Amino acid sequence: MHPITKAIRIQTERTNEMEHSSPLFLTSSFCFDNSEEMRAAFADESDDNIYSRFSNPSVQEFTDRMCALEGAEAGYATASGMSAIFASFMALLKKGDHLLSCNAIFGSTHTVITKFLPKYGIEYTYVPVDKPEEWEKAIRPNTKMFFVETPTNPGLDIVDLEAASAVAKKHNLIFNVDNCFATPVNQRPIDFGADLVVHSATKWIDGQGRVLGGVIVGKKQLIHDIYLFCRSSGPALSPFNAWVLSKSLETLDVRMERHGNNALQLAKALEGHPKIKWLKYPFLPSHPQHRIALKQMRNGGGIVCFELAGGLQSGRKFLDSLQMLSLTANLGDTKSIASHPASTTHAKLSEQERLAVNITPGLIRISVGLEYAEDIINDVRQALEKC
Ligand SMILES: *Cc1c(COP(=O)(O)O)cnc(C)c1O
Numbered sequence: 001m002h003p004i005t006k007a008i009r010i011q012t013e014r015t016n017e018m019e020h021s022s023p024l025f026l027t028s029s030f031c032f033d034n035s036e037e038m039r040a041a042f043a044d045e046s047d048d049n050i051y052s053r054f055s056n057p058s059v060q061e062f063t064d065r066m067c068a069l070e071g072a073e074a075g076y077a078t079a080s081g082m083s084a085i086f087a088s089f090m091a092l093l094k095k096g097d098h099l100l101s102c103n104a105i106f107g108s109t110h111t112v113i114t115k116f117l118p119k120y121g122i123e124y125t126y127v128p129v130d131k132p133e134e135w136e137k138a139i140r141p142n143t144k145m146f147f148v149e150t151p152t153n154p155g156l157d158i159v160d161l162e163a164a165s166a167v168a169k170k171h172n173l174i175f176n177v178d179n180c181f182a183t184p185v186n187q188r189p190i191d192f193g194a195d196l197v198v199h200s201a202t203k204w205i206d207g208q209g210r211v212l213g214g215v216i217v218g219k220k221q222l223i224h225d226i227y228l229f230c231r232s233s234g235p236a237l238s239p240f241n242a243w244v245l246s247k248s249l250e251t252l253d254v255r256m257e258r259h260g261n262n263a264l265q266l267a268k269a270l271e272g273h274p275k276i277k278w279l280k281y282p283f284l285p286s287h288p289q290h291r292i293a294l295k296q297m298r299n300g301g302g303i304v305c306f307e308l309a310g311g312l313q314s315g316r317k318f319l320d321s322l323q324m325l326s327l328t329a330n331l332g333d334t335k336s337i338a339s340h341p342a343s344t345t346h347a348k349l350s351e352q353e354r355l356a357v358n359i360t361p362g363l364i365r366i367s368v369g370l371e372y373a374e375d376i377i378n379d380v381r382q383a384l385e386k387c
Helices: 005-008 034-040 058-071 081-090 106-118 132-137 161-168 220-233 239-249 250-271 289-298 311-323 349-357 372-384
Strands: 073-079 098-102 124-129 141-150 174-177 196-200 214-218 276-280 304-307 337-339 363-367
Touching: 005 058, 005 250, 058 073, 058 214, 058 239, 073 081, 073 220, 081 106, 081 141, 081 174, 081 196, 081 214, 081 220, 098 106, 106 250, 132 161, 141 161, 141 289, 161 289, 161 372, 214 220, 250 276, 250 304, 250 372, 304 311, 311 363, 311 372
Parallel strands: 098 124, 098 141, 141 174, 174 196
Antiparallel strands: 073 214, 196 214, 276 304, 304 363, 337 363
């Protein structure tokens, strides 16, 4: 069966009620008939669920569906995208190890790498997304992992997955990819050689702005180590959130197709607008890494970003002039969302620090929703007129 069919059809065994839609296993622990069954479960001699910090059928269904979509051997679901990313670092890196990472990464990932990993003696080096010739030069004898995000949030840079995986393989590094922006229906990093794929399921996977969640999928041995770390440290995904996210996967493919179509229409409608200095969308020929995007992505995804000619003040004016688009700190929703990182999420950084992570003063990120495309385009256009 095709992964998209599996994401709809894989489900927990039916209970005696013969329900069609999967039930929610909202329970913290599971019962045993006798001491022998309980002993066997604790001795890892059976697959019985013990306690929902370790495993839970609703969580397992979501994880199995994600594994099918990504083409992965195994997975573990977590409470948020950040706990997935943090667990992939903490379970697999140790004191004295070195992490290689592209510099354009999600803000909280940047904080974990630069502020927290060094506390545990884990060093890092940032390399530019678009200069593969610099990746190899930054590798040291103690380099253990190569971490990349593609497309990047919020700048929509594209990392060449094939090139990155070749460097990782050559130097025996764990190749770890944040696939949040593309989702597995648009991009499957494992097909290009990734060892691990991490997700914030909070975004497109939920797709309706309801719950937080995360997941790590990949090679069985690596996932086992991550599982052992998580089982003891406790970033487990709530069964309720897993049940919501698992249902969401049944519509992921059709949703992403529509998000991608709407985003492409918006990008085409805005390209060349006099109030816009530059605009980026992976599936527009003007995108600097367009060729790579075509090679590894099935559509360009739901995010469009552009730089307002008027800089910081225009960014604020733009947000204030929107009538329909939401101003909220999320993305990947049915509802279109606008954000201006320089005056909001990244306002505490200095101008220089912002530029180092590619946050320019007039950068606007639009998460394109499922509304009728013309309504989205009209709202963005009228707001542009005012800034
Ligand atoms: C939001 C996001 C995360 C973090 O996910 P949470 O679910 O908010 O913890 C990680 N990576 C990317 C690319 C994101 O957009």
